[in-house]
Amino acid sequence: MKTLVYGAGVLGSYLAHVLIRGGNDVTMLARGSRAEELKQGGLVIRHYFQLKTTTDKVKVISTLAPEEHYDLIFVVMKCNDFPAVLPVLAANASSNIILVGNNPEAHDTQRILEELSGNKKNIAFGFQLSGGRREKDRMICVRAGGQMVLGALGGAVPFQDMLVRSFAHTQYKLSFLEDMDTWLKSHIITILPMNLATFAVKGDVKKLARNKKLLQQIITAMDEGFSVLEKLGYSVVPKGQVKAVRSYRKLTYMFLKLYHSLPVARMVAGSAQELVALNSAFDRLKQQAGIATPVWDELADRSGEI
Numbered sequence: 001m002k003t004l005v006y007g008a009g010v011l012g013s014y015l016a017h018v019l020i021r022g023g024n025d026v027t028m029l030a031r032g033s034r035a036e037e038l039k040q041g042g043l044v045i046r047h048y049f050q051l052k053t054t055t056d057k058v059k060v061i062s063t064l065a066p067e068e069h070y071d072l073i074f075v076v077m078k079c080n081d082f083p084a085v086l087p088v089l090a091a092n093a094s095s096n097i098i099l100v101g102n103n104p105e106a107h108d109t110q111r112i113l114e115e116l117s118g119n120k121k122n123i124a125f126g127f128q129l130s131g132g133r134r135e136k137d138r139m140i141c142v143r144a145g146g147q148m149v150l151g152a153l154g155g156a157v158p159f160q161d162m163l164v165r166s167f168a169h170t171q172y173k174l175s176f177l178e179d180m181d182t183w184l185k186s187h188i189i190t191i192l193p194m195n196l197a198t199f200a201v202k203g204d205v206k207k208l209a210r211n212k213k214l215l216q217q218i219i220t221a222m223d224e225g226f227s228v229l230e231k232l233g234y235s236v237v238p239k240g241q242v243k244a245v246r247s248y249r250k251l252t253y254m255f256l257k258l259y260h261s262l263p264v265a266r267m268v269a270g271s272a273q274e275l276v277a278l279n280s281a282f283d284r285l286k287q288q289a290g291i292a293t294p295v296w297d298e299l300a301d302r303s304g305e306i
């Protein structure tokens with residue numbers, strides 16, 4: 001399958017590696033020094049849990065010409081980076097596009113892309129359940145098996161068969177969801193409080209693990225966030241996370257404490273710009289719902305980023 005991975009950061013690099021090893025014809029769109037790095041040294045990934053480093057040869061482009069056609073385009077970047085690439089995708093001849101990453105306002109993104117596009121676009125949204133960070137000349141990837149949850153906004157993904165074929169010879173799992181928009185909205189409710197708290201301790205997650213008040217605030221902020229979604233008529237997915245926060249608070253506290261004291265918590269990258277963009281999206285949801293979220297707001301103030 002002729003595939004473009006647009007965005008050559010941590011998770012785009014991992015996805016490109018999976019697709020190359022799965023026998024696809026993969027091109028990466030990278031810019032600046034990252035493009036040079038990929039051209040000269042190949043796609044180098046340190047697989048954190050697997051204790052191995054892989055290097056793949058990959059085709060690299062730095063601009064997407066309108067007439068260049070791909071069977072599939074995966075756009076893997078931070079939520080705040082999407083607006084800049086929508087006009088480029090709109091002008092391109094390819095139809096099948098999967099926007100991968102956090103996006104609590106997926107309907108708006110889809111509408112803008114459709115309005116800008118001269119040709120019919122089939123649009124899906126995905127989220128990779130892995131993490132990692134970049135080092136000087138390589139990506140560190142933290143993952144269990146390699147998995148993406150994905151779905152279209154209204155009905156099934158029209159190019160689902162094509163997606164399944166492109167991952168057929170990989171160990172990577174695709175989980176198609178009926179309501180990806182709700183999944184993406186639910187996801188920010190769990191990760192934003194944790195990221196806000198991480199910024200509040202200036203990235204010192206061990207310090208966070210020892211801070212009872214901050215850990216408790218994370219849980220209360222999640223609870224407030226779920227209330228906002230419920231008021232707007234969304235049924236949080238996966239359901240278990242609401243139960244964890246409301247019925248098993250002590251256990252959730254222990255989990256957060258343990259997670260933030262482990263080295264793996266330091267391997268997952270967060271970005272201040274994305275945090276600001278996601279929190280603004282949450283603010284809009286909160287205003288629509290008309291619900292106060294005092295603990296969430298205090299956490300946002302303490303983060304120093306918002």
Ligand SMILES: NC(=O)c1ccc[n+]([C@@H]2O[C@H](COP(=O)([O-])OP(=O)(O)OC[C@H]3O[C@@H](n4cnc5c(N)ncnc54)[C@H](OP(=O)(O)O)[C@@H]3O)[C@@H](O)[C@H]2O)c1
Pocket residue numbers: 006007008009010011012029030031032034076077078079081084085100101102128130131132133267268269270274
């Ligand atoms: N990394 C993690 O641990 C992790 C975990 C869970 C979820 N996520 C989510 O997954 C998504 C992707 O994260 P990531 O860590 O892979 O991000 P990332 O490392 O920042 O990668 C994004 C890539 O997109 C590129 N890019 C941005 N705008 C571009 C443009 N206009 N043209 C060309 N390239 C552009 C960036 O290039 P430059 O480097 O030149 O800016 C960067 O290489 C985010 O929503 C993130 O929150 C990440």
